[in-house]
Amino acid sequence: xxxxxxxxxxxxxxxxxxxxxxxxxxxxxxxxxxxxxxxxxxxxxxxxxxxxxxxxxxxxxxxxxxxxxxxxxxxxxxxxxxxxxxxxxxxxxxxxxxxxxxxxxxxxxxxxxxxxxxxxxxxxxxxxxxxxxxxxxxxxxxxxxxxxxxxxxxxxxxxxxxxxxxxxxxxxxxxxxxxxxxxxxxxxxxxxxxxxxxxxxxxxxxxxxxxxxxxxxxxxxxxxxxxxxxxxxxxxxxxxxxxxxxxxxxxxxxxxxxxxxxxxxxxxxxxxxxxxxxxxxxxxxxxxxxxxxxxxxxxxxxxxxxxxxxxxxxxxxxxxxxxxxxxxxxxxxxxxxxxxxxxxxxxxxxxxxxxxxxxxxxxxxxxx
Amino acid sequence: xxxxxxxxxxxxxxxxxxxxxxxxxxxxxxxxxxxxxxxxxxxxxxxxxxxxxxxxxxxxxxxxxxxxxxxxxxxxxxxxxxxxxxxxxxxxxxxxxxxxxxxxxxx
Numbered sequence: 001x002x003x004x005x006x007x008x009x010x011x012x013x014x015x016x017x018x019x020x021x022x023x024x025x026x027x028x029x030x031x032x033x034x035x036x037x038x039x040x041x042x043x044x045x046x047x048x049x050x051x052x053x054x055x056x057x058x059x060x061x062x063x064x065x066x067x068x069x070x071x072x073x074x075x076x077x078x079x080x081x082x083x084x085x086x087x088x089x090x091x092x093x094x095x096x097x098x099x100x101x102x103x104x105x106x107x108x109x110x111x112x113x114x115x116x117x118x119x120x121x122x123x124x125x126x127x128x129x130x131x132x133x134x135x136x137x138x139x140x141x142x143x144x145x146x147x148x149x150x151x152x153x154x155x156x157x158x159x160x161x162x163x164x165x166x167x168x169x170x171x172x173x174x175x176x177x178x179x180x181x182x183x184x185x186x187x188x189x190x191x192x193x194x195x196x197x198x199x200x201x202x203x204x205x206x207x208x209x210x211x212x213x214x215x216x217x218x219x220x221x222x223x224x225x226x227x228x229x230x231x232x233x234x235x236x237x238x239x240x241x242x243x244x245x246x247x248x249x250x251x252x253x254x255x256x257x258x259x260x261x262x263x264x265x266x267x268x269x270x271x272x273x274x275x276x277x278x279x280x281x282x283x284x285x286x287x288x289x290x291x292x293x294x295x296x297x298x299x300x301x302x303x304x305x306x307x308x309x310x311x312x313x314x315x316x317x318x319x320x321x322x323x324x325x326x327x328x329x330x331x332x333x334x335x336x337x338x339x340x341x342x343x344x345x346x347x348x349x350x351x352x353x354x355x356x357x358x359x360x361x362x363x364x365x366x367x368x
Numbered sequence: 369x370x371x372x373x374x375x376x377x378x379x380x381x382x383x384x385x386x387x388x389x390x391x392x393x394x395x396x397x398x399x400x401x402x403x404x405x406x407x408x409x410x411x412x413x414x415x416x417x418x419x420x421x422x423x424x425x426x427x428x429x430x431x432x433x434x435x436x437x438x439x440x441x442x443x444x445x446x447x448x449x450x451x452x453x454x455x456x457x458x459x460x461x462x463x464x465x466x467x468x469x470x471x472x473x474x475x
Contacts, residue, residue, distance in 0.1 A: 001446050001449060001451070001452060001466045001467075002450070002451040002452070003451060003452035003453070003454055003462075003463060003466045003467075004451065004452070004453050004454065005454050005459050005463065006429075006453045006454060006455050007455060007456075007459065008455055009429070009455055011455075012429045012453040012454075012455050013429065015453055016427040016429055016451075016453050017398060017401065017403075019427055019450070019451055020401040020425075020427045020450075021398070021399060021401060023450060023451070025424070025425045026400065026425075027400055027401075027402060027425065028400065028401045028402070028425045028426075028427060028450070029401075029402050029403075029404055029422045029425060029426045029427065030401055030402070030403045030404065030427045030429065031404045031406060031418060031419075031422065031426050031427065031428050031429065032403075032404065032405050032406055032407055032429045032430075033404075033406035033409040033414075033415040033418035033419065033428065033429075033430065034407065034409060034410065034415070034429070034430045034431055034432045034455070034456075035409060035410070035411060035412045035414075035415035035430050035435075035439050035442070036410060036411075036430065036431055036432030036433055036434050036435065036456065036457075036458050037410050037432055037433040037435065038407070038410070038432050038433070039432075039433050040432055040433040040456045040457045041432065041455070041456050042432075045390060045407045045408050045410055046389075046390060046407070048407045048432075049389065049390035049393070049405045049407030049408070052395065052403075052405050052407060052429075053395045053396075053405060056395050056396045056398075056403045057395075057396060059398055232467070
């Protein structure tokens, strides 16, 4: 069974809430049923229960956790803060449409619509000339383009209604089927311009690698995420194997452009994923780490190291402090940096810092 | 009824009974996720009652000062649990019991 060592209740509640939001089914249950006495960390079981209550109450709102079916009502101020202007769906409303609207990435949705719209506009402007030149009806290509665009938007809408787990399963099924078809292409496909990429089905041509691509990205991302969350699963190895298989199938077609594209995307996922960053850090904080670090969050650390000469101080720096130094903010924790005369807060900044710290202490839940 | 209580009264009392604190107590809901406080379950037997109450999709927070026997008696319920979160002194002992189950429940 999958498990995670959390040591304290606050970490366990945060981790369980996060996982339940992402992995849970229709109604996930986060259950504190410790099967143990509480005396190692709490005065008694009542205090433990109250701490659990407080921690649950203090969890970030459902939307910030990316949880579906959020039922927390939001007021006008929240709406303004979250940038919701146009639609006035209530979050208390549990309809399919309301759920959908509150969980989709609206910036991404708008971007996709703009790109699709631009494409259709360009098609209207440019394709009639080509159609006439080939002796086809004037709007031959425009009609086909619009038909495909509508079908694509419908597919996008349908997929966005699925839960993350359903999307992962759909991705796996798509990938298996398209890999099988890609093998079939290699065995039976017709050669066009020196490459075998297409299947011919009843007058239509089909390129299976196009279907494999989104599924591949989805499953690679999932595997990298699992590698971070579940060390007992050989996820990184599986991701490498998946990449090699897909790349081999593409090279055999041969389709070098696609291979390059897929490799780039896979590498991007690899470096965005936490395990890769850890591996790089493991290989050496030296030249290699610094060179690769520029791409992700090692850069702040490298910069912080440069500004702090003593090696002991370097080791003690947390990622948060490094990020804070990088973004020229006051570090959250007053640790090694202060001892070395860095980041000393003065005047108004210091008073603000004290006030924030007092507030933080007040907000910290009892006993954990 | 023997004690002179009408069935309606019993039904009414049962349906409005809020439950005991720290005993399978519903403490909150976040999106679709339900949070249950069963802090009173200080041994495997009482935790079994809690695990039996939910058919599946359980994210189980457990641990503390372990008692003799650990959680080996709870193995029949392990299929209902999606993931376990270990806290306190019992962490390593329970981790051993849980990993014996083996097998990934991927996807």
